Amino acid sequence: MAEVQRMDEVEQELLLNDLKHARMDEFRERFFDRHSYDQGKWFASIEPEEREILYRFLSPEEMAAIFENLDTDEKEIEMYLSEMDSIYAAQMLAQMYADDAVDVLNELDQSQVAGYLTLMEEDAAKEIRELLHYKEFTAGSIMTTEFVAIHAQQTVRSAMQILKTEAPNAETIYYTFVVDEDKRLVGVVSLRDLIISEDDTMISEIMNERVYSVLVSVDQEEAARKIRDYNFLALPVVDIHDRLLGIITIDDIVDVIDEEASEDYSKLAGISDADSQDKGPFSAAKKRLPWLIILLFLGMLTASLIGRFEKTLDQVAILSVFIPLIAGMAGNTGTQALAVAIRRIALGETAKETAFKILMREAGTGLIAGTVCGVAVTGVVFVWKGDLVLGLLVGAAILFSLIVAAVAGAMVPLIMHRFKIDPAVASGPFITTINDIISILIYLGLATLFIQNLH
């Protein structure tokens, strides 16, 4: 049957049995029949003492393939590495694709990294050390240095020969980059082009000279965008002298896009990470409480603000009935504007427009939405309570609140982006509370002004 399901429970049990009874050959046969992603899932699911047997059954190189596919967090990585003999761990890291090894090492502290690097062969250590220099979230940090480069003055035959030799180590051989004698990037040839060309054709004849690249220091999102827009399988990374340093492959980009989207999403919800598995209520509460506590104190601020209007509220108790309505509408309008602004920043669209233009559009949007909602609410309150002044008051408060909320929702992330602060601070709940406060100020302020007209 071609459709292979992820490892089912019976298979997992059998694997575990082989492991526990030290049947190494049976275990290896069964284990290597699986995709490394499934191997990784299983690896993460078993107990530490079971994993220790596994490390004896698998070579560092075999373990490297599993580690490359592991979907894991900082603590787990530290745990796995500490379970291994340090020489075994260092050999495993050396055998991984350099970009994946760097991902792992980035989770450890400096002294641990240094320790593993000294235990490695010099070649592997050097490659990893170079990649470790690049700042996290830059193109440099996600690129791999295992790529194939050829020269323009080669024939297709000799290029294919190089590919055959390099294929087992290169992360992709589907694009081959062409460099000059100074290692400067001058072109690209796809394996497809190589295959359909005659053996004696010169690379210079078939290469595409319009090769797209990114600077090593740009944000990883920019590289992701380019690969997505242009449907590339690999994108070369260069230094300022146009020298080829590495390549970024599409499978790494899928992870970047996924991560960035989930980051924006978590921000909007006010959680530190919506994606990772919550193992129990304590770990879930730990992720959510920081925001809730900040909100609690912002909420107390709101409460003390309303407290200032206690006299007004005492005189006209009906006023308090509409506080949640007005605050809620303003909060939601702000979240909508925030969501759009954050997506635009993520998609790199803010560069095309001035901040002023964006804010004017938000003000316009708030004005239109506020007018529609304000008129509707005035009508409803008038019919319900028979009080036109109260209706007009609530309607006007909604109109003004929505304008301010839309502008504020867009402005906060834009300002943060301008000052290169991560807009994480401007998460959904934060904006909501800000707009609660503003809208309540507007509402109760107006009410206090027109208190004589209310009954």
Added chain:
Amino acid sequence: MAEVQRMDEVEQELLLNDLKHARMDEFRERFFDRHSYDQGKWFASIEPEEREILYRFLSPEEMAAIFENLDTDEKEIEMYLSEMDSIYAAQMLAQMYADDAVDVLNELDQSQVAGYLTLMEEDAAKEIRELLHYKEFTAGSIMTTEFVAIHAQQTVRSAMQILKTEAPNAETIYYTFVVDEDKRLVGVVSLRDLIISEDDTMISEIMNERVYSVLVSVDQEEAARKIRDYNFLALPVVDIHDRLLGIITIDDIVDVIDEEASEDYSKLAGISDADSQDKGPFSAAKKRLPWLIILLFLGMLTASLIGRFEKTLDQVAILSVFIPLIAGMAGNTGTQALAVAIRRIALGETAKETAFKILMREAGTGLIAGTVCGVAVTGVVFVWKGDLVLGLLVGAAILFSLIVAAVAGAMVPLIMHRFKIDPAVASGPFITTINDIISILIYLGLATLFIQNLH
């Protein structure tokens, strides 16, 4: 210079000039020097009458390459096609990769589709007609039928020969699927394996028999998940008899992941589409107003609910001061739980746990978060107002509200998912309002019960 920036304005001006002055050769030279993604961007930016000249300058086949890379919506597609001569349009559609042509045709109405199909050559029309049968958002709807299939009893040499011939038409040649005489999928060979093998090796010796595939009818997200988890460049799509129908390539998956993430995101924010460009405040308001109006009426419900407690509020005006705080905390807790639940559904993780277990965990999370926040708020209110009963009342209201809010936030999308309703209705603002109402009921209900103890 290797780093090629997206078309700059000067280049765009030059292209337009060549077009307007009917300098076809110069235009074509300049135009084809660009990547088809940039060609598409430019195509979409010029005026209809300019595009009409363009259609005369480019063959349907050349136009097809541009259309495949176009990032566009329903209305624009209809416009472009209507600008073209219908035979030209039909030829262009026939020249596109079948899956991309189907994406375009899915935006048109039935009669238009039928019209174009009759104008096409029978072969192309048949291929497209078959793909059109698959329901939107299934694996079938995003697969392409332009793939290379070989047999196990071939040599590497003859397989490479087939690849050379098929390469110009196939969407990817980097994975070649192996089928038996009944077209059943039996294995996969990567181009990498073909390249490093000797010419006389049999495919059966080097092929991987553990080939992963998806059924044609599964959701596109499942296919996307598989490609992402296993780092595939292409995934075969089969019918229930395991016959190979088509393949899905990684570049299509990047779009799926992007779309799904942005859908979840927009839901949480309560907008119909956070990604698409807002051209002005009216179109932005149009996207946001539907939710705001629903919220307005839900908010009126909240208001009328508070109205029921007017007597209580009249007696103890200070109570109203804490309404936004309690409603806000409950709303945010609900949004957090909702966000986590929606992500889990999207990642396909809900199948592993019973709904009961998920809800119990949320109740636990709410209990922990509620206890922490409740104790904190009791302390603050006591210190601030010197009223322990009021403090306890607000604290207890927060405790109970947070438990209910966390459970409700997770329950609503789970129930909808169970009944196969799109959880879009359970968007962020909706859950927030529900939790506003519940929390206010709890708070003012408790207050009314203990009114004698308050001063």
